[in-house]
Amino acid sequence: MNLAAQPDGLAQSAPAAAPARRGALVTGRILSGLVIAFLLLDAGIKLVPLQPVTDTLQALGFVPPDPLARGLGVLPLLCTLLHTWLCTALPGALLLTGCLGGATAIQLGAGTPVFSHLLFRAYLGGLLWAGLLLRDGTLSAALFPRGRRQLRGPTRGSPTPARHRAK
Numbered sequence: 001m002n003l004a005a006q007p008d009g010l011a012q013s014a015p016a017a018a019p020a021r022r023g024a025l026v027t028g029r030i031l032s033g034l035v036i037a038f039l040l041l042d043a044g045i046k047l048v049p050l051q052p053v054t055d056t057l058q059a060l061g062f063v064p065p066d067p068l069a070r071g072l073g074v075l076p077l078l079c080t081l082l083h084t085w086l087c088t089a090l091p092g093a094l095l096l097t098g099c100l101g102g103a104t105a106i107q108l109g110a111g112t113p114v115f116s117h118l119l120f121r122a123y124l125g126g127l128l129w130a131g132l133l134l135r136d137g138t139l140s141a142a143l144f145p146r147g148r149r150q151l152r153g154p155t156r157g158s159p160t161p162a163r164h165r166a167k
Helices: 018-047 051-059 065-084 086-110 114-135 137-143
Strands: 002-005 011-014
Touching (some): 018 065, 018 114, 065 086, 114 137
Antiparallel strands (some): 002 011
């Protein structure tokens, strides 16, 4: 831990997070890249309406499947493109979470297998948010602040600020 001197003589720990932050950034980009690649593939096969896509939609009770398949391909494609750029990644992730939740509800109503169909969307959503939080430091700092100990006041063994010292 690196200690930096303060003007009032107290020592404050300065975070040395450059190596860990770089690793988190690379991991976040890899996770986001995998999720984005899968979602682009998923949208692509729905835009073309391949025969397995139309058969699956008919089995789930959707009629007519071709225009619906195209619509179900355009919506995740737009949300995925929003998620790709960091400045619009948060709204894209929120919209993709809604898309994944809707797809999970449809699969749940159809009685599909839990581990292969239902939980796959939860895994994908978890990877989506993990990748976003790892590649966007400001978002993760806003959701998970590290300075909680300072908000509660001094703890045992930490330097006491001048306003808390006994007079």
